[in-house]
Amino acid sequence: MSNLIFLPIVIPLLASIVAALFAKQLRGVRLFSQITAVLSLVFISGLTFYIFSEGTIVGQAGGWQAPYGISIVGDPLAMLLVTTTNVIGTAALFYAPRILERQQETFYFYGFYFLLISGVSGAFMTGDLFNLFVFFEVLLMASYGLIVLGNGKAQLRESFKYVLFNLFSSMLFIVSVAYIYSITGTVNFAQLAERVESVDQQGALTTVGVILFFVFAVKGAIFPLYYWLPNSYVVPNPVVSALFGALLTKVGIYSIIRIYTLIFVHETGVTHQLFIWLAMLTMLFGVIGALSTHNVKLIIAYNIIPAVGFMLMGVGLYSPESIAGSVYYLMHDMVIKGALFFLIGALVVAAGTKDLRQMSGVIQRYPLLGWIFFVASLILAGVPPFSGFIGKILLLEGGLAQEEFLLVIVALLSSLLILLSMMRIFVYGFWGEKMDGMSSDYKHIRKLTIPGVVLVGIAIFLGVGAEFVYPHIESISNMLYDRTEYISSVLKES
Amino acid sequence: MEFILIGLASLLFGTGIYNLLQKQLLRIIIGTVLVSHGAHLFLLTMARVKTGAPPLISDASSYTDPLPQALILTAIVISFGVTSFLLVLAYRTYTLNKTDNMEEMRGREYE
Amino acid sequence: MIDIIISLLLLIGTFFTFSGSLGIIRFPDVYTRLHAATKAATLGVAGVLLGAFFYLLFDQGIVSGKLLIGIVFVLMTAPISGHMISRAAYNSGVQLTQHTKHDQLNQDTRRTTK
Amino acid sequence: MAVQIVVNLLIAITWMFLSETYDFVSFFVGYVIGIGLLFLLRRFLTDKYYMVRVFSVIKLILIFIKELILSSIEIVKHAYKPSINVEPGIFALPIDLTSDKEITLLTSLISLTPGTLSVSVSYDCKHVYIHAMDLPDVEASINDIKQTFESAIMEVTR
Amino acid sequence: MLQDFGADMLSVTVWISFIGISLSIILLVYRTIKGPTNADRAVALDSIGINMMALVGLQAINLATDQLNDIVLLIGILLFIGTIAIAKFLEKGVIIDRHNH
Amino acid sequence: MIFAIFAPLLLAIIIPFLSRWKDKIHTGWLILPIPFAVFIYFLQFVGSDFQPKVFSVDWIPSLDIALSFHLDGLSLLFALLISGIGTLVVLYSIYYLNHKEQLSHFYTYLYIFMTAMLGVILSDNVFGLYAFWEFTSISSFLLIGYWHHRERSRYGALKSMLITVFGGFSLLAGLILLTIVTGTTSIQGMVDQADTIVNSEFFPFILTFLILGAFTKSAQFPFHIWLPDAMEAPTPVSAYLHSATMVKAGIYLMARFSPILAGEPYVFIILSLVGLVTLTWGSYMAVRQTDLKGILAFSTISQLGMIMAMLGFGTKVALFAAVFHILNHATFKGSLFMIAGIVDHETGSRDIRKLGGLFTFMPVSATLAIFGTFSMAGVPLPFLNGFYSKEMFFKASLDNTASSPFAETLVTIIPILAVVGSIFTFIYSMYLFFNTFTGESQVDELPKHPHEAPKMMLLPPFILVLGVLTIGLFPTIFNESLITHAADAVYGGEANKDIYFWHGLIPAFYMSIAVVVIGAVMYLTKSKWDRIYHALPGRLSLNKVYDWIVAKTETASQAITQFYMTGSLRNYMVLLLTAISAIVISVMLITDGMNFDMAETAPITTSEVLVVLFMAAAAVATIFARNRIAIILIVGVVGYGMAVLFVMYRAPDLALTQLIVETVTVALFLLCFYHLPNLNKSKTTWFTKSTNVIISVVFGLIMMVVGISAYNGRAFDPIAQYFIDNSYKLGGGDNMVNVILVDFRGIDTLFEVAVLFGAALAIVAMIKLRRNKGAN
Numbered sequence A: 001m002s003n004l005i006f007l008p009i010v011i012p013l014l015a016s017i018v019a020a021l022f023a024k025q026l027r028g029v030r031l032f033s034q035i036t037a038v039l040s041l042v043f044i045s046g047l048t049f050y051i052f053s054e055g056t057i058v059g060q061a062g063g064w065q066a067p068y069g070i071s072i073v074g075d076p077l078a079m080l081l082v083t084t085t086n087v088i089g090t091a092a093l094f095y096a097p098r099i100l101e102r103q104q105e106t107f108y109f110y111g112f113y114f115l116l117i118s119g120v121s122g123a124f125m126t127g128d129l130f131n132l133f134v135f136f137e138v139l140l141m142a143s144y145g146l147i148v149l150g151n152g153k154a155q156l157r158e159s160f161k162y163v164l165f166n167l168f169s170s171m172l173f174i175v176s177v178a179y180i181y182s183i184t185g186t187v188n189f190a191q192l193a194e195r196v197e198s199v200d201q202q203g204a205l206t207t208v209g210v211i212l213f214f215v216f217a218v219k220g221a222i223f224p225l226y227y228w229l230p231n232s233y234v235v236p237n238p239v240v241s242a243l244f245g246a247l248l249t250k251v252g253i254y255s256i257i258r259i260y261t262l263i264f265v266h267e268t269g270v271t272h273q274l275f276i277w278l279a280m281l282t283m284l285f286g287v288i289g290a291l292s293t294h295n296v297k298l299i300i301a302y303n304i305i306p307a308v309g310f311m312l313m314g315v316g317l318y319s320p321e322s323i324a325g326s327v328y329y330l331m332h333d334m335v336i337k338g339a340l341f342f343l344i345g346a347l348v349v350a351a352g353t354k355d356l357r358q359m360s361g362v363i364q365r366y367p368l369l370g371w372i373f374f375v376a377s378l379i380l381a382g383v384p385p386f387s388g389f390i391g392k393i394l395l396l397e398g399g400l401a402q403e404e405f406l407l408v409i410v411a412l413l414s415s416l417l418i419l420l421s422m423m424r425i426f427v428y429g430f431w432g433e434k435m436d437g438m439s440s441d442y443k444h445i446r447k448l449t450i451p452g453v454v455l456v457g458i459a460i461f462l463g464v465g466a467e468f469v470y471p472h473i474e475s476i477s478n479m480l481y482d483r484t485e486y487i488s489s490v491l492k493e494s
Numbered sequence B: 001m002e003f004i005l006i007g008l009a010s011l012l013f014g015t016g017i018y019n020l021l022q023k024q025l026l027r028i029i030i031g032t033v034l035v036s037h038g039a040h041l042f043l044l045t046m047a048r049v050k051t052g053a054p055p056l057i058s059d060a061s062s063y064t065d066p067l068p069q070a071l072i073l074t075a076i077v078i079s080f081g082v083t084s085f086l087l088v089l090a091y092r093t094y095t096l097n098k099t100d101n102m103e104e105m106r107g108r109e110y111e
Numbered sequence C: 001m002i003d004i005i006i007s008l009l010l011l012i013g014t015f016f017t018f019s020g021s022l023g024i025i026r027f028p029d030v031y032t033r034l035h036a037a038t039k040a041a042t043l044g045v046a047g048v049l050l051g052a053f054f055y056l057l058f059d060q061g062i063v064s065g066k067l068l069i070g071i072v073f074v075l076m077t078a079p080i081s082g083h084m085i086s087r088a089a090y091n092s093g094v095q096l097t098q099h100t101k102h103d104q105l106n107q108d109t110r111r112t113t114k
Numbered sequence D: 001m002a003v004q005i006v007v008n009l010l011i012a013i014t015w016m017f018l019s020e021t022y023d024f025v026s027f028f029v030g031y032v033i034g035i036g037l038l039f040l041l042r043r044f045l046t047d048k049y050y051m052v053r054v055f056s057v058i059k060l061i062l063i064f065i066k067e068l069i070l071s072s073i074e075i076v077k078h079a080y081k082p083s084i085n086v087e088p089g090i091f092a093l094p095i096d097l098t099s100d101k102e103i104t105l106l107t108s109l110i111s112l113t114p115g116t117l118s119v120s121v122s123y124d125c126k127h128v129y130i131h132a133m134d135l136p137d138v139e140a141s142i143n144d145i146k147q148t149f150e151s152a153i154m155e156v157t158r
Numbered sequence E: 001m002l003q004d005f006g007a008d009m010l011s012v013t014v015w016i017s018f019i020g021i022s023l024s025i026i027l028l029v030y031r032t033i034k035g036p037t038n039a040d041r042a043v044a045l046d047s048i049g050i051n052m053m054a055l056v057g058l059q060a061i062n063l064a065t066d067q068l069n070d071i072v073l074l075i076g077i078l079l080f081i082g083t084i085a086i087a088k089f090l091e092k093g094v095i096i097d098r099h100n101h
Numbered sequence F: 001m002i003f004a005i006f007a008p009l010l011l012a013i014i015i016p017f018l019s020r021w022k023d024k025i026h027t028g029w030l031i032l033p034i035p036f037a038v039f040i041y042f043l044q045f046v047g048s049d050f051q052p053k054v055f056s057v058d059w060i061p062s063l064d065i066a067l068s069f070h071l072d073g074l075s076l077l078f079a080l081l082i083s084g085i086g087t088l089v090v091l092y093s094i095y096y097l098n099h100k101e102q103l104s105h106f107y108t109y110l111y112i113f114m115t116a117m118l119g120v121i122l123s124d125n126v127f128g129l130y131a132f133w134e135f136t137s138i139s140s141f142l143l144i145g146y147w148h149h150r151e152r153s154r155y156g157a158l159k160s161m162l163i164t165v166f167g168g169f170s171l172l173a174g175l176i177l178l179t180i181v182t183g184t185t186s187i188q189g190m191v192d193q194a195d196t197i198v199n200s201e202f203f204p205f206i207l208t209f210l211i212l213g214a215f216t217k218s219a220q221f222p223f224h225i226w227l228p229d230a231m232e233a234p235t236p237v238s239a240y241l242h243s244a245t246m247v248k249a250g251i252y253l254m255a256r257f258s259p260i261l262a263g264e265p266y267v268f269i270i271l272s273l274v275g276l277v278t279l280t281w282g283s284y285m286a287v288r289q290t291d292l293k294g295i296l297a298f299s300t301i302s303q304l305g306m307i308m309a310m311l312g313f314g315t316k317v318a319l320f321a322a323v324f325h326i327l328n329h330a331t332f333k334g335s336l337f338m339i340a341g342i343v344d345h346e347t348g349s350r351d352i353r354k355l356g357g358l359f360t361f362m363p364v365s366a367t368l369a370i371f372g373t374f375s376m377a378g379v380p381l382p383f384l385n386g387f388y389s390k391e392m393f394f395k396a397s398l399d400n401t402a403s404s405p406f407a408e409t410l411v412t413i414i415p416i417l418a419v420v421g422s423i424f425t426f427i428y429s430m431y432l433f434f435n436t437f438t439g440e441s442q443v444d445e446l447p448k449h450p451h452e453a454p455k456m457m458l459l460p461p462f463i464l465v466l467g468v469l470t471i472g473l474f475p476t477i478f479n480e481s482l483i484t485h486a487a488d489a490v491y492g493g494e495a496n497k498d499i500y501f502w503h504g505l506i507p508a509f510y511m512s513i514a515v516v517v518i519g520a521v522m523y524l525t526k527s528k529w530d531r532i533y534h535a536l537p538g539r540l541s542l543n544k545v546y547d548w549i550v551a552k553t554e555t556a557s558q559a560i561t562q563f564y565m566t567g568s569l570r571n572y573m574v575l576l577l578t579a580i581s582a583i584v585i586s587v588m589l590i591t592d593g594m595n596f597d598m599a600e601t602a603p604i605t606t607s608e609v610l611v612v613l614f615m616a617a618a619a620v621a622t623i624f625a626r627n628r629i630a631i632i633l634i635v636g637v638v639g640y641g642m643a644v645l646f647v648m649y650r651a652p653d654l655a656l657t658q659l660i661v662e663t664v665t666v667a668l669f670l671l672c673f674y675h676l677p678n679l680n681k682s683k684t685t686w687f688t689k690s691t692n693v694i695i696s697v698v699f700g701l702i703m704m705v706v707g708i709s710a711y712n713g714r715a716f717d718p719i720a721q722y723f724i725d726n727s728y729k730l731g732g733g734d735n736m737v738n739v740i741l742v743d744f745r746g747i748d749t750l751f752e753v754a755v756l757f758g759a760a761l762a763i764v765a766m767i768k769l770r771r772n773k774g775a776n
Ligand code: NA
Pocket: A356, A357, A358, A359, A360, A428, A429
């Protein structure tokens, strides 16, 4: 069983190679990718259910026991996120052929896609700090590949900035690993967790922890390190934006959740309080950005940022409820961001423009798109009974219980402004007199809408059917809060 | 000796950052290269240097910590991959945008 | 005894290497500097490496073929590199020092181009 | 020549099998024996005994090393002189060598000779342009190179 | 007696050589930075490589290991390739690079 | 009961599929039975022996969120209003809306709204309540924006949504705080712990959050501004939302929590004050309106203020009156909206200045309107229910006790404000009726020739007027079977029992008389007062505040975002580095993170120092180099220096790799920057340069200080010994680094190759795609 745990990482890697090798046989590759994605989604879902019921599976690569080898840890949190990743990815694969140019598909879209999935899954599952760096690089490299697929002026320009920011944070990552290794002499999460506790002089460790935080903060787009995000997420093809929006920043925030609940919890008064402040600023500046533009894609891209703020808020509050809130929100946000980027891609194709000022009455021709977008907006804003609401309740509960009133008010205010930014699209873009120049290719738009519909359906389920999901999230959060299970399952031999 | 090396690594970081803050594509990339050298050097230094024989099994009594070396090796190769990509990207960016000045590539048209 | 020979090799090698570098610093133009690089430095490194070869051979009992090949390789490639650089320098228009007396290449090139 | 080397190698390996020691020393002994055998059988060989060429190569290398040492000393002298008063210049050396291999070898060797450095080869391969560190007399330099290297190279290649 | 002297001398020599070569590299770095032409830099860089080979050789004596020989050889090969590449580049670069100095 | 609540929602899902028959039959007919059935269902509970009922279905038990419904008197009253008036509104809409419109949308929204409203008033679980609450906001947004091709509709829809959702979020915070304080999510459970809540340190926050939720929803001053714009909705919607449902949700909320809140000094002050201000302001504003629906909108605002004020008084009388007035207001306001719709429908205009003398053309409508308006005005006639509750209101306004000096002042001005507000109410009621139905008719100026509406369209307002009269004539029946139970629920015990027409010559009676007399005089001389009515910029100014906030949010967002999202890589880098530096330095200082107790180090040797020096020199030189090849070569020096360091520090494998990588990188550099122009002397300002220097230096120093501290802070032996011991034994190799790479940490290596693979693909894609596609 413990060898199966590598498959979520290895299958996409192999698929990536196959897809790249046969990239010119486009039809074959498409079919291969879709089949592979669906099959591995089925497999991973099964594995996840198994782990939910039977407990964490730890794969020690090459049979070397932790902390000497690299542990791939299939704990419920990791598996939950890997499953979500694959869900969104699979949806993206069915969206891609309809929105990508042929050129872009043949130039290794599918190769990059699988590489991205492999990197993201690896980042979720690894139990080793340096290995996390490696998986970061894998997923970043894949994202670089995806972002340059447009290969136009703007794409390349924004890609350059994007690559630089990530490169710099990667370097900071290495330095942080160096610092941590110097103090603790290990890079294994579980062993780090054990050792960090018993370090005498913790000031230096806290400082290092904060530096490491910034590494993830750049990837996770936390204030004030998200400058690279909006434009980099706007210039690529919608399917790429969807993958980015749903997966990339989430890896950063996942790492924060993991590391600042497992390892650096020795001085929460400093680190986690810092998170709370940054969470507030992230939410505020994110929505401010979302309100600042008439580019519909950019509105969605900016909306990634406040969501990150919400998740960070949960880590900052550091209580079982708030962590559960962050995890729920994380899962929810992956799904809904994927959906929104799909839908907004469809909207841009349908309306023939990205500019809200030139858009109106789209719903009159494309009611399904309009209504799904409307529901997606509500989900995003955390309106009950959808998925965003569950996470929000938990986070607010956590915040209020700790009397962080300012934080709660900022969170609610930004929820309101998120709704405003989304409703602006609905009211000014979908409503109104039927505009000229709208696409009349109903079939195409319909096909572009379907993947979004599926994801929105999942998001609705995550809210309405929260009872099927939440107990797992609760146990995940308890595991995160009480670290012993993770540590013991990884270090069981020693 | 380690403190001198830490100083050098920090200097590499500093100079790298200074270059990163410039306008020309080339300088910016040079900056990333310097920063990555600095990062690798940190990894080397923080594991303590010269504490024994090279990590090759022989009859020596003590060896230098091999783990950081393995990590650096991975990091070097990865940096190389990314830098190569970045170089080609810079080249393409330059040829398409017809400038190597980043300040002329702000791209505000999306707002 | 052998250690003394090795030491001498090392010292001589270092001396030549250092002198070559000094020449590269002090000589007036790229061509004269190349003289220093292709001769003194090459010889110097060959000396040091030979010292190392002997050390491994006699003190450690290791026959290090790679080191030997390395020496030969340097000796073989240094002049080629020097030639390449000087040609590149000349073709890219690097000026000779003002003290230069003859420049037949320049004259010939002018003749053929006219 | 290639055939001879292969034969020599076979002899060396055979020797290793015969002496049942498989290390460098026995290989070396076998190779030396092979050289001797080939020398004895040289009249039965169709082309020139290859060791002759090997000797000329060794001779060339020795010349080369000698020149290298001499020229290096020359350079070192200049490097430490308080003031550098040389008269550098470029001159054309007429050559009789034809193949690329030979010319490359020559230009390389020239570069290592005291005070000279090959800069360029003319398009018709009749001249090598040489930069000299100190060029008091062009003719003398030309003769010097022709006598030492060019003949030695020809010995090896022809 | 002589052997002891030789061993002592060797360690001193290696030390002296280390310093000599390092100083030599510093001189070359100066030339690399200073130029004035790129050809000068190429020469200096080439020499730095050669000096590095010597340095690695010294370290091989210092650590009494033959594992560094690969590096010596590799430096030699790379240096050659690199120098040729740079020279080729300098030669072609003339088209645009005319106003370099 | 669950079915009763969700029946409209279920139907809403089916409605779009019903629309295929819309050519044959108006969709409204098909769906009319549902609300009626719901009404009948709830009607069966009515009776003097009513006992609260509880129905519950688990939803998310692990979060203590359930669909648990508690049907008490208050809920029952509301449920009847919602389903009853809902039925009438659907019936009315069948005649009001043309069947060519997208009726399926309309009814879908309406039925979602109906379920949401029923859910709000029946939920016992606070999160259930909140969920339904938000759905009322959303469905009313859709209803208001039903004619979304009209700019005003979109504006009104967005405005109502923003304000009510704002309130909703606030309510959520309040509800969560309540669950934190009480440990239960059940409202009844909270009511049982009223003391815990009131004495909790969170109470001020709970109060603020709840009140904000209620005020925004119930259009209390100054959040009332969304309501007039919501009149852009089709009139059936207005009749429904603003008489009985949506706007009463806030009232309901305050009533629901009244057992906890009533009597609290702050509750008294805030609710009474805001309620009365809303009452006065709304009625004053209503007088100025010229649009029939505008008058009714502000009338609604003022009536809501009145009810809110009574909830604030918190006395038995006041609470009873509040509940009673909820019912009364629903009847007369519902009928008036419908009449206004009929007038609009049949004349094509709602402008009161163009209307007049319609009595002749529409006698039935006019008759119905008499009862509605006079009841609203509180004219003391025994068959008008409005008077009963108005009189009780006056009575309650005189019956307050003060607990603080401020409250004392308030207690004295409450009756005054009550009378003033009621005077205005009287005026606009008269104005509404007489200016529409009597006086000179201007038939020619109207878009349509007026005539009476179809009988069936008159039926809904007729039924409501019938309600007005029945309640007025037989208050006791309603009281015993319905209102008492509701009042008990609000009071949290035995509330007032009796409704009398004649209380005797109590002060309240004089107040009623004063209202009628002064009101009549002022109405008759209305033209003389016009200047006063228009003296204040009034409605416009508050709207302007809203518009200003929305516009400012947008422009300020733009300004802020454009200020720092400059697109300039350098600016971003500067911000990033400054932020990291500042925070890391602060953390270092706070946690005392610097550690200068020097740990053991390797000895310093000259040659190593020299190597370090040459690398340092080269690194610094990159800054000053002007020549592009020079800079590349100098960086090569640094790279080779790294290799030397690796050799010196016993890492031969690293040195090898570094050498190859560095050479290839330099070659690639040369290749890629082949065509680039030289690095011209950049025109950077002195300021830019010095910030660059400062940032680089500071960041470098931080790295150094943290590095030194981390170095000195070694607390454990590294795990290296295991590798040293086991590389050969277990890994089968004598080069430990290699063994680690391919065996212990094989995954690293595998994915390092994956990175190279990705890089290669990306490079190929970049180069090849260009050829095929060309620059765009
Ligand atoms: Na527009």
